Amino acid sequence: MIIKNFELEKLKSVNLNLHLIYGNNEGIKEDIINNFYLKDFDGEILKYDEQEILNIIDEFISKLLTKSLFENKKIIIISRATEKLYDLVSDILEREILDTKIIIKSSNLEKKSNLRGIFEKSMQAICTPVYEDDARSLNSYIQNFLRDNKFNLSQEIKNILVERSKGDRINLKNELTKLKNLSISTKNISSNDVIKLSNLAENYSVFELSDNYLSKNSKKVSNILNENNYSSEDCIIIIRTILSKLKRLLKIRSKIDNNEDLDQILSSFRPPIFWKEKNIVKKQAQLWSTNEVKALIYKINGLETLVKKNSTNSMLFVSNFVSNY
Secondary structure, three states: OEOOHHHHHHHHOOOOOEEEEEEOOHHHHHHHHHHHHHOOOOOEEEEEEHHHHHHOHHHHHHHHHOOOOOOOOEEEEEEEEOHHHHHHHHHHHOOOOOOEEEEEEEOOOOOOOHHHHHHHHOOOEEEEEEOOOOHHHHHHHHHHHHHHHOOOOOHHHHHHHHHHHOOOHHHHHHHHHHHHHHHOOOOOOOHHHHHHHOOOOOOOOHHHHHHHHHOOOHHHHHHHHHHOOOOHHHHHHHHHHHHHHHHHHHHHHHHHHOOOOHHHHHHHOOOOOOOOOHHHHHHHHHHOOHHHHHHHHHHHHHHHHHHHHOHHHHHHHHHHHHOOO
């Protein structure tokens, strides 16, 4: 069963235990999980990567079927899913799951994907594709955030936030949260307040670090790291910013591999690449091959897992990563 992003309210009336969320918009994935599954949930939440599940697949299925072990409500979230989970999903759909919801997160899946197909065709499972945010959806996200948190921002500030979010609502949410906290003590927030507060502005920004890393400018990367004292929260933002740019770069490289002209790709790319970025994105597309970008995406996903498990050493891990190619 397909429930699209604009139909998510249907989730409140559909009581199904399997939900596949696929696509490259990690922010929407987080919103769906937090707003429709984790909000007000008082049971146990278990998180796995696909490989962890595959390593214990017999034990995993056994626990799903054993009421004594799963007598309390549980939500299981499986990340980085691929076609390898097809057999597990087929098995689960044939059995009765007791008070356990399973959410599977995957990157973009082709139309011919067996995993995607089984979710789309089954009336006992939900499939939701999530696409990258454009300026319109990001503006809508801002409006909803302002309404829910009861404060206002000028259109100029909204435009700044949309531009600096670079199509990633996770970045946008981080900046809006800071402004919400500021609004408690400041009635009229100015564009200067945004610049001072933003992790994406002033001196060496997160975006500048990620751009220079992908441009293989090791000297500039070293200077940025030396000039800043990043927190563990900043490290996650750095990782996700690089990951977001890598996913965009992968799309560009795929078009280049299809013999499309690079300048034309950059001009027509959606969401649009801002004119200030085009030269550096062009350089990055020329420096990295498609296979190298894919390998780097895999590595940085592993880095995020490592950082989350070892927050005290997060900056050491990130520094080592961006200092080596």
